[in-house]
Amino acid sequence: NAGVMQNPRHLVRRRGQEARLRCSPMKGHSHVYWYRQLPEEGLKFMVYLQKENIIDESGMPKERFSAEFPKEGPSILRIQQVVRGDSAAYFCASSLTVRGLNYGYTFGSGTRLTVV
Amino acid sequence: RKEVEQDPGPFNVPEGATVAFNCTYSNSASQSFFWYRQDCRKEPKLLMSVYSSGNEDGRFTAQLNRASQYISLLIRDSKLSDSATYLCVVNGGNEKLTFGTGTRLTIIP
Numbered sequence: 566n567a568g569v570m571q572n573p574r575h576l577v578r579r580r581g582q583e584a585r586l587r588c589s590p591m592k593g594h595s596h597v598y599w600y601r602q603l604p605e606e607g608l609k610f611m612v613y614l615q616k617e618n619i620i621d622e623s624g625m626p627k628e629r630f631s632a633e634f635p636k637e638g639p640s641i642l643r644i645q646q647v648v649r650g651d652s653a654a655y656f657c658a659s660s661l662t663v664r665g666l667n668y669g670y671t672f673g674s675g676t677r678l679t680v681v
Numbered sequence: 682r683k684e685v686e687q688d689p690g691p692f693n694v695p696e697g698a699t700v701a702f703n704c705t706y707s708n709s710a711s712q713s714f715f716w717y718r719q720d721c722r723k724e725p726k727l728l729m730s731v732y733s734s735g736n737e738d739g740r741f742t743a744q745l746n747r748a749s750q751y752i753s754l755l756i757r758d759s760k761l762s763d764s765a766t767y768l769c770v771v772n773g774g775n776e777k778l779t780f781g782t783g784t785r786l787t788i789i790p
Contacts, residue, residue, distance in 0.1 A: 596776065607782035608725065608768070621777055656724055660776075669715050669770075670778060672724040 567592070570639075571657050571673035578647050578680050586642040586676045590659030596620075597640045598670065599632060602654045614640060647680045654678075682707050687769050687781035695789050698759050702784045704769030705751045716743055716754050717768040719783065725768055729754070756786075764788045 570589040578584050590597050599611040610624040614634035625632065629647075634640040644651055654677050658670035687704045694700045706714075714731040729736065731752050735744035742755040756763055769781035 598777070600780075608780040610777060610779070613777055654722075669727050669730060670725075672726070674724050677722075 569594075569657055569659050569671050569673035571676050573676060574674065576676055576678045578678065580648055580680055581646050584644040584647050584651070584678055586644075586655050586657075586678070587639040588642070588657030588659075588673055589639040590657075591671055594659035594661050594671070596660045597634050598658045598660070599640075599642050600656045600658065602656060602675075604653070608656065611642070644678075647678070649680050652678055652680045683781075684708060684773075684779045685769055685771050685781040687784050689782060689784060691785040691787055693787045693789055694759055696759060696761060699755065699757050700759055700786065701753055701755045702767055702769075702786075703751055703753050704781055705749075706769075706771045706779075707750070708771070708773045709747075709750060711750075711771045711773050713772040714743075714745055714752050715770040715772075715778070716741075716752075717770055717780075719766045719768055721765075725780075728767070759788050761788050761790060 569591055572587050595615055597614045600608040601611055602608050612625050612632045613621040616634055617636050629645045631643045654675045656675045657673045660670050685706050716728045717725040718728045719725040729738055729743045731743040731745050740757045744753045764787050766783040766785045768783045770778050772778050
């Protein structure tokens, strides 16, 4: 049973390019979460999705960032026109929720985005 | 006030010693609590869930004090491999987990 799969592990983009980060949840998990971790800082919530639905995007910057979790395929975090400040580790997690209670996340190994 | 607050440390502790971390949370409706461990440049990994009055797993003990809204993590007989950042995590009941900024622990030989 594969864990949460993220790719790519490392991504280098020039300023102004687009970055696409992919995440496949654990088998049987229907909830996906994206977090961002800046160097020497804690994890910051970005967005929470279920299949074909964005449940909570309160942590997403208002511009350039978008996320989706289609019926088929992985969840995608898309960053348009990247800037140096977007350089960070982006972690995806999935969870099993029973009766509204979240029993903890399993994280993917992250995508380290470097904007040059 | 932050939703989850932790002492960032660093805690530098000799091997074999006992170390304890505390964490406070602001949402009194929070329903479940976790400790995660994060090694340098790696993903966070679940260390322990904390339910009701707390629980123990080997050298690790987690406790919850709902009245004072804090949870603690105790590590006994610390080992070099315990060096990591320990993240306090709270579920406010909305299926979204909120992470503290972490406490950095270094075990000294």
